[in-house]
Amino acid sequence: QVQLVESGGGLVQAGGSLRLSCAASGRTFSRYAMGWFRQAPGKEREFVAAITWSVGVTNYADSVKGRFTISRDNPKNTVYLQMNSLKPEDTAVYYCAADRTPPLSTNPAAYDYWGQGTQVTVSS
Secondary structure, three states: OOEEEEEOOEEEEOOOOEEEEEEEEOOOOOOOEEEEEEEOOOOOOEEEEEEEOOOOOEEEOOOOOOOEEEEEEOOOOEEEEEEOOOOHHHOEEEEEEEEOOOOOOOOHHHOOEEOOOEEEEEEO
């Protein structure tokens, strides 16, 4: 059974940084794509970033390019989202997701497994 467990959320002031982690277990993820999504109250879940386990190809939403970095540690089966220069509009629950069939997708429906989410709150 696939498990994705996020951690690292919290409260930070605008301009600050956080690093989210997603620990994956239950499968060999070498052929998967891993994504981060977020959902603010009253809004739809939106794509943030994604990466392939194998060669580390990445994709980012325009709203986070230059501020967020997705990476993975293959031996640890962990994906990270480094978030810098945070803005109040980045406030949301952040979810980690796994897609069995890359290439990278920005559509939440393409992802097969989801974590429980971690809250990120950016104060102004």
